Amino acid sequence: MTTTNKRRDFLKTAGLGAAAVGATTLAAPAVHAQSTIRWRLQTYAGPALAEHVIKPSIDAFNKVAGDQMQIELYYADQLVPTGELFRAMQRGTIDAVQSDDDSIAAPVDISVFGGYFPFATRYSLDVPVLFNRYGLREIWEEAYGEIDGVTWLSAGAWDPCHFNTKEPIRSLDDLKGLRVFTFPTAGRFLSRFGVVPVTLPWEDVEVAVQTGELDGIAWSGITEDYTVGWSKVTPYFLTNNISGAWCGSYFANSERWAELPENLKELFKLCMDSSHYYRQYWYWGGEADLRVNGTDMELTSIPDAEWQTVEDEAMKFWDEIAAESDRNARVVKILKDYNATMRKAGTPYRCG
Structure with missing residues (x-):
């Protein structure tokens, strides 16, 4: 490169720098460095179990989100006792939770249906069907919409x-x-x-x-x-x-969820779905294999x-x-109607 070309490049760079300084001076409030968004998420599960029920999806989220956002994963009772998770999330002590409504003492009437509601389900696929085709999603959104500070995000199935x-x-x-x-x-x-x-x-x-x-x-x-x-x-x-099947959910502090840009909300939703899918086959295959070969x-x-x-x-x-x-009566009616449909459908939906 000639001396003239070097000088020309320097002048171009210097000009861009001056323009940038001028823009910053004129519009300082609108131009600033974006720091990485950081969340703390606590799961109900201990470390060995969390390796399957949530960690792969959080690792994937962090890999894709990169410098835009990172989620720190904490295990059962690591930051907050499980029974106090809802209040801690509501206060903003933690940003998100993976657990069931029942265990975290969610102050909603439908919390009794989280975890293991006796004989509500026969198979793990029942949970996503009930939420996405029979109306439980809308009922959960309604219930948590009446509570300040916490947003219910998604439910999925675990093991029997x-x-x-x-x-x-x-x-x-x-x-x-x-x-x-x-x-x-x-x-x-x-x-x-x-x-x-x-x-x-x-x-x-x-x-x-x-x-x-x-x-x-x-x-x-x-x-x-x-x-x-x-x-x-x-x-x-x-x-x-x-x-x-255990019915568990993801929850987030409402302010922190609202602050996320839309692309990160969609990414988190995709990772929740990935977690739900992973558990479907991990548990289903494991339950049979270990009965036979354990x-x-x-x-x-x-x-x-x-x-x-x-x-x-x-x-x-x-x-x-x-x-x-x-x-609660609406939920029970849905469960009764759903199970009646499954029985009428017969094998493989219900046996006997």
């Missing part, structure tokens, strides 16, 4: 709810007096059969089983039992379940005729919940 225990369960009598770690509404229902629900931080559950504080767990399916290590301390797995746990069952007592009692429980509010 089984008992894993220190002693075998082969009849309803074996449930009596069992101290079991479970979800609030599930515990409320199971207490009708003599189960004693126990609330503990998630990370303390395994030790509590080992020390005798707990007799068992009704918190998951067999995939989670093996993934988080509970299969090593609870050698028996009951094949009967009280729900075919070596830690012996399978036990309560005879179908005897278990029907539990299913019949669940219908009474549904009616009690429906009586608590008009909105």
